[in-house]
Amino acid sequence: MGGLRYIDDVVTVQLDPDACNGCRMCTTVCPHGVFEMKDGRARLADRDACIECGACVRNCAAGALSVDPGVGCAAAVIQGWLTGTEPTCGC
Amino acid sequence: MSECCGPSPSCCGGAAEEYPYSEAPYLSGSVSTLFGEVPAVATGLTRADRLGTLRVRLGLRRSHYRIRPGLYAIGKPDDTTPVLVTANYKLSFDAVRSELAGRDAWLLVLDTQGVNVWCAAGKGTFGTDEVVRQIRETGLANIVGHFTVVLPQLGAPGVAAHEVRAATGFRVVYGPVRAADLPAFLNSQMHATPEMRRVRFGLTDRLTVTGTELAIVRDPRVLAGAAALLLAATLGWLSFPTVLLALTAGLAGLLAGALLVPIALPWIPGRAFSLKGALAGTVAGLALLATAGRTIDTAGSIALVLGVATISSFSAMNFTGASTYTSLSGVLWEMRRAVPLQLIAAISALVALVVSALW
Structure with missing residues (x-):
């Protein structure tokens, strides 16, 4: 990521190692290298790099992952505050 | 809105929408x-x-x-x-x-x-x-x-x-x-x-999505606001230096937050985009002040630097949507801290501007 890091200790991604079936799908779909495989199971290698896109959760057939997915977009948040709705990308 | 996003889906229920497709020379x-x-x-x-x-x-x-x-x-x-x-x-x-x-x-x-x-x-x-x-x-x-x-x-x-x-x-x-x-x-x-x-979010990636927020200068409401200020100056309700100060702060803040911050993103200190924007805006404001020299009084100087920093902070914060490494949780984290400060700074800048105008 060329040294570009965002806020630490805030993201909502959770991994239940006991539920992981070792399919590696999360390591494939994550665009920020959040996961790595260790002893046949996924583990969080770089949790703070997560952007909460939800790709891993959607593709985890074992249901071992969870996240509050969303778009990291301030304009969408403001839109949500003004209209009293969830932040949605205005696109 | 961010470059990430395409057009608004002209929304809502009913029959399958017939929308115009591009010509298909391909x-x-x-x-x-x-x-x-x-x-x-x-x-x-x-x-x-x-x-x-x-x-x-x-x-x-x-x-x-x-x-x-x-x-x-x-x-x-x-x-x-x-x-x-x-x-x-x-x-x-x-x-x-x-x-x-x-x-x-x-x-x-x-x-x-x-x-x-x-x-x-x-x-x-x-x-x-x-x-x-x-x-x-x-x-x-x-x-x-x-x-x-x-x-x-x-x-x-x-x-x-x-x-x-x-x-x-x-x-x-x-x-x-x-x-x-x-x-x-x-x-x-x-x-x-x-x-x-x-x-990735390298320089080329950033340049591709930089400047989308500059389109706000084409916004009719912004143009109308600027025109109203100039009209007020022409009619003598506001002094020309005051109007010039306000417009300069607005433009400089926008350029710092929507152009300088995206391009120089990795080299500006801080993680929060609002903080990067505030820093870039403060530097830009001080640089303007140095150029303007003694033509601006103390209150006007405060208004200029605060104004540029605030607008830059807000513009840079809005660039989170065009970036590729921000999470919603992170954006909420920084907004809960930055937006109240931006509001206080904006009001303070306006008060300083008024003080400068009345003196």
């Missing part, structure tokens, strides 16, 4: 299959394609840049040829087909309402249901024998590979993030290197 005949004729597309981009890209990048007619969804042929594909899936945003379609020059491929275009892959995946229009629907409607199982579709990795937030397989029998293989890596991916038995799997 079509080049058709290919016969067991399931009928499939339109063929050229891989070379024409002048019209490039002009269209430029126009969309400038924010014009983006919502009209759509491809008719469905199956397309590239080269002379047969039942063993790979199937690549993309969105019906023409920039996505162009990026994919232009990388496939000299190859045979099937291109399955999903109806994402003209929105790019990543944004559409976030909304779910590039999603499991649409993949399943297009596989069925195009009769893909009659056209290829390998039961594999290659999806762009950035489509993964919307598509559950295991659900597509359960519904259609087709195995989803996630290809590289960038279309430019498709040739290497296809040449290596569909193996994506870790590098191909990473989203």
Whole structure:
């Protein structure tokens, strides 16, 4: 990521190692290298790099992952505050 | 709004919407299959394609840049040829087909309402249901024998590979993030290197999405506000120096936050975009002050620096949407801290401006 890091200790991604079936799908779909495989199971290698896109959760057939997915977009948040709705990308 | 996002889906229920598709100069005949004729597309981009890209990048007619969804042929594909899936945003379609020059491929275009892959995946229009629907409607199982579709990795937030397989029998293989890596991916038995799997935000990526917020200067409300200030000065209600100060602060803040911060992002201290913007704006404000010299009084000086810093902070914060490494939790974290401070700073700047004007 060329040294570009965002806020630490805030993201909502959770991994239940006991539920992981070792399919590696999360390591494939994550665009920020959040996961790595260790002893046949996924583990969080770089949790703070997560952007909460939800790709891993959607593709985890074992249901071992969870996240509050969303778009990291301030304009969408403001839109949500003004209209009293969830932040949605205005696109 | 951020570059990430395509056009607003002109929304809401009722019958399937008939929207305008771009002209299709990229079509080049058709290919016969067991399931009928499939339109063929050229891989070379024409002048019209490039002009269209430029126009969309400038924010014009983006919502009209759509491809008719469905199956397309590239080269002379047969039942063993790979199937690549993309969105019906023409920039996505162009990026994919232009990388496939000299190859045979099937291109399955999903109806994402003209929105790019990543944004559409976030909304779910590039999603499991649409993949399943297009596989069925195009009769893909009659056209290829390998039961594999290659999806762009950035489509993964919307598509559950295991659900597509359960519904259609087709195995989803996630290809590289960038279309430019498709040739290497296809040449290596569909193996994506870790590098191909990473989203980047290098200088080139940033330059591509920088400046979209500058379009606010074309906003009628902003133009009307500026005109009102100038009119007030002409009528003698406000002094010209005061109006000039306010307009300068506004423009400088916008340039610092929406242009300087995106370009110099890795080199400005801080993690929060609002903080980076405030720092860049303070420096820009002080530089302006140094240039203006003694022509501005103390209150005016405070108004200028605070004003530039605040507008820059707000503009930079809005760039989070165009960046590729921000999370919603992180954006909320910084906004809960920054927005109250921005409001206080904006009010203070206005008070200082009024004080400067009255003195």
